[in-house]
Amino acid sequence: MKKSQAIWFLVILLITSSVLPVIGNADEVFVSDAQQNNHIRTLAASCAACHGTMGNAVGNGNNRSNTDEGNAALAGIDAADFTIKMLGFREGSQKSTVMHHHAKGLSLDEINQLAVHFSQQKRIIMAPLKPQTLKAEHGSL
Amino acid sequence: MDHFSRRDFIKAVGASGALLVSGHAFARATKPPMGRVVVIGGGYAGATAAKYLRLWSLGAIEVIVVEANQQFVSCPLSNLVLGGSKTINDLTFGYDALKANHGIKWLQDTVTAIDSGAKKVSMLRGELSYDRLIVAPGIDFNYDELPMLASAEAQQQVPHAWKAGWQTVNLRKQLEAMPDGGVFVMNVPKAPYRCPPGPYERACQLASYLKVHKPKSKIIVLDANAEIISKKGLFTKVFKETYAGIIDYRPDHSIKGVDLATKTVITDFDKISADVLNVIPPQRAGKIAQIAALTEKDYPWCEVNFLSYESKLVEHVHVLGDSVAAGLPKSAHMATNQAKVCANAIVQLMAGQAPDPAPVFANTCYSFVSDTSAMHVANVYRYDAGKKMMISAEGGGVSISPSEKEAIYAAAWAQNIWADTLT
Numbered sequence: 001m002k003k004s005q006a007i008w009f010l011v012i013l014l015i016t017s018s019v020l021p022v023i024g025n026a027d028e029v030f031v032s033d034a035q036q037n038n039h040i041r042t043l044a045a046s047c048a049a050c051h052g053t054m055g056n057a058v059g060n061g062n063n064r065s066n067t068d069e070g071n072a073a074l075a076g077i078d079a080a081d082f083t084i085k086m087l088g089f090r091e092g093s094q095k096s097t098v099m100h101h102h103a104k105g106l107s108l109d110e111i112n113q114l115a116v117h118f119s120q121q122k123r124i125i126m127a128p129l130k131p132q133t134l135k136a137e138h139g140s141l
Numbered sequence: 142m143d144h145f146s147r148r149d150f151i152k153a154v155g156a157s158g159a160l161l162v163s164g165h166a167f168a169r170a171t172k173p174p175m176g177r178v179v180v181i182g183g184g185y186a187g188a189t190a191a192k193y194l195r196l197w198s199l200g201a202i203e204v205i206v207v208e209a210n211q212q213f214v215s216c217p218l219s220n221l222v223l224g225g226s227k228t229i230n231d232l233t234f235g236y237d238a239l240k241a242n243h244g245i246k247w248l249q250d251t252v253t254a255i256d257s258g259a260k261k262v263s264m265l266r267g268e269l270s271y272d273r274l275i276v277a278p279g280i281d282f283n284y285d286e287l288p289m290l291a292s293a294e295a296q297q298q299v300p301h302a303w304k305a306g307w308q309t310v311n312l313r314k315q316l317e318a319m320p321d322g323g324v325f326v327m328n329v330p331k332a333p334y335r336c337p338p339g340p341y342e343r344a345c346q347l348a349s350y351l352k353v354h355k356p357k358s359k360i361i362v363l364d365a366n367a368e369i370i371s372k373k374g375l376f377t378k379v380f381k382e383t384y385a386g387i388i389d390y391r392p393d394h395s396i397k398g399v400d401l402a403t404k405t406v407i408t409d410f411d412k413i414s415a416d417v418l419n420v421i422p423p424q425r426a427g428k429i430a431q432i433a434a435l436t437e438k439d440y441p442w443c444e445v446n447f448l449s450y451e452s453k454l455v456e457h458v459h460v461l462g463d464s465v466a467a468g469l470p471k472s473a474h475m476a477t478n479q480a481k482v483c484a485n486a487i488v489q490l491m492a493g494q495a496p497d498p499a500p501v502f503a504n505t506c507y508s509f510v511s512d513t514s515a516m517h518v519a520n521v522y523r524y525d526a527g528k529k530m531m532i533s534a535e536g537g538g539v540s541i542s543p544s545e546k547e548a549i550y551a552a553a554w555a556q557n558i559w560a561d562t563l564t
Contacts (some may be wrong), residue, residue, distance in 0.1 A: 035497065038485055038489065038497050039497045039499065039501075041485070042481050042482055042497060042502065043500075043501045045193065045481045046477075046501075046502035046503045046504075047503065048477070048557065048558070048561040049477060049554060049557055049558040050554050050557055050558075051557060052557045052561060053560065053561045053564075057553070058553070058556040058557050058560050059553075060553075066549075068549055070556070070557075071554075071557060097517070097544070097550065098519045098540075098547075098550070100536070101517075101519035101520065101521075101537050102503050102519060103536070104534075104535060104536020104537075105503070105520065105521025105533075105534035105535060105536040106501075106534075126564075128556045128559075129234055129238075129556070129560050129563055129564060130234075131230055131231050131232065131233055131234055132212060132230070132234060132235050133230050133233065134212065134214065134230055134310075137211070138210055138211070138306050138307060139210060
């Protein structure tokens with residue numbers, strides 16, 4: 001199997017395994033989903049420093065890659081696109097400056113959960129925050 | 142002199158009507174569904190915790206922030222004010238959007254004491270009760286070894302500029318006034334301190350200005366550590382190649398004393414006179430963390446449980462940001478990560494559930510080596526149940542070399558973390 005075929009196989013496996021309902025005790029599934037959501041929302045929120053609150057990057061319209069206008073907007077991204085890109089960063093077929101350092105640190109399951117999480121967020125176009133004039137009384141001792 | 146006034150209190154808390162004044166203390170008019178969290182400090186950690194507590198509790202947790210300053214000034218990018226490509230007014234923001242968007246109550250006041258038994262916070266102008274308390278006070282400078290620098294007057298002459306604000310502006314003015322051929326002396330304090338790559342980035346920013354405007358000048362960097370402690374290979378190369386003849390880096394040089402009148406620093410090896418002197422003092426957990434006994438006598442940082450950031454010493458009090466003894470870089474991105482794990486945990490705890498047993502987060506830290514070139518260090522951190530702390534995962538690392546592309550990403554990093562923290 002070629003490398004690209006292997007990635008596709010992995011992507012399909014990951015997406016189906018996460019989206020399809022898990023067979024088992026309904027209560028157990030519910031509890032573990034809730035825990036999983038808490039876990040993944042914190043990890044996803046950690047991406048906000050570069051990609052904005054819930055993937056709503058400042059500027060950059062609906063671009064899914066970094067441009068001179070801003071960083072990639074992740075909110076509302078296609079889950080499969082996200083996963084393919086992250087796997088590409090991991091194995092080096094997708095060029096990056098910094099993302100390979102993150103993609104290699106995440107598990108396949110985490111990448112897939114992040115894909116689902118970001119695909120479910122509504123894209124809100126964010127403008128840069130307006131700065132102010134520093135006031136005389138501001139303390140910094 | 143601050144006079145307590147009923148009207149000031151009500152004004153300070155806003156027209157929410159949720160709080161009433163009873164004597165000198167706030168009392169609840171209506172009990173919030175899940176309880177009240179008081180957050181001390183409106184920096185990256187405190188502001189982020191306040192926002193995400195409101196978001197993730199769907200407004201069921203009442204959040205009150207107590208912050209002494211009216212404005213937020215970003216330490217990240219403040220070295221660029223020294224280099225001249227930014228002004229302090231590019232890095233200064235208000236809190237209005239954050240407060241309004243998330244229904245966060247806000248008091249501009251200074252905390253004077255914490256009574257963890259009675260779960261009460263005392264401020265200059267009143268008291269607050271809490272169910273859980275978040276302490277996010279940043280750093281405090283330790284002047285035990287450099288008492289001559291403790292006063293505001295001394296810092297007018299020798300600024301630290303390590304909390305962005307007027308000292309940053311002052312240091313830039315001193316740099317502009319320095320004659321060509323002058324000597325700028327700065328230091329790196331003993332680790333741990335706020336922003337490990339920050340002093341080395343500062344040296345690059347100063348050098349990038351001097352290289353163009355005052356090429357005969359020199360920067361002496363006195364490092365109390367045995368070597369460059371962050372992005373070592375990259376900074377070493379930039380010092381040697383880009384700023385050869387400008388940056389004179391000296392490891393293992395602690396500042397033992399300062400003569401203010403002559404701007405002379407004393408080290409174990411020699412006395413060095415400066416035209417401009419910038420001393421960044423050794424650091425410890427913020428003042429309120431010391432007052433509230435969140436640190437132990439022989440160690441000046443706060444030990445916490447990394448699943449919730451609850452203090453190991455005081456129950457129901459969580460500590461965030463630079464004050465935490467995490468063994469990880471004290472950075473703005475780390476502070477916001479800790480704040481999110483903590484907010485998530487508090488929402489769980491207040492709902493009677495256990496917090497996420499295996500938090501994971503990422504950190505990206507950029508340094509600008511000129512006005513148009515930056516480089517990063519990036520890592521994923523994962524909770525290690527055996528070691529009971531956050532450990533860096535496989536695959537992290539630094540840039541191959543500084544680049545213009547990364548300067549664009551670094552600028553976007555700043556825009557995004559500001560928007561995430563303050564809106």
